[in-house]
Amino acid sequence: MDQSAAAPKQVSETRIDDGRKPVPATLDQKLEVVILPVSDVERATKFYLKLGWRQDVTPPGSGVVQLTPHGSSCSVQFGAKLTSAAPGSATGYLVVSDIVAAREQLIAVGIEVGEIFHLGPRGLLTGPDPERGTYRSRALFKDPDGNGWILQEITTRLPGRIDSGVTSYGSVSDLIAALIRAATAHGEHEKRIGAADPEWPVWYAAYMAAEQSGTELPK
DSSP states (O other): OOOHHHHHHHHHHOOOOOSSOOOOOOSSOOOEEEEEOOOHHHHHHHHHHTTOOOOOOOOOTEEEEEEEEEEEOOOOEEEOOOOOOOOOOOOEEEEEHHHHHHHHHHHHOOOOOOOOEEEEEHHHHHHOOOOOOOTTTEEEEEOOOOOOEEEEESSSOOSSSSSOOOOOOOOOOHHHHHHHHHHHHHHHHHHHHHOOOOTHHHHHHHHHHHHHHTTOOOO
């Protein structure tokens, strides 16, 4: 690599040290599309359609292919020389609520997915996290060009990771999984109080909102 060409990048590192305030956190800047470097557009399209991703309409003749994973608000694009990055050099995360079920479904359609592993107290260990702790379990797979995807099981967000005033689910399956977790937790709640809880809809709503925002769960 030409060291002289790399030098300006070090100088242009973003810093807020000129006395000006950063852009207000209230300015919406939604991540809409990530560009993938691929060598064969048709092959890549077939691969991502096999994953169950939706192919979106793009301008006729643009040479751009856009696909969106089920439940995702962010899409991927490739084709039409959108990037000079080497094919296979990208890596991304795909968040799932049940990594075991997700991996099985991908394997069932012919996708080669690595074994599930999790982050333990002493590093990476094979298999899902025994307690199915959020953010801990992962599995890897690649597209035909070698672009890597990391499946990660997330059921509860860390504090500050989402807008605490908004509770939403990207898919029916995510909502079902959240309801099942709330029902299980509510069963334990009823055991503690020793009676049926007639206000269970209120409890469910509070539990699901707190779980997603990463705040304290109701007891």
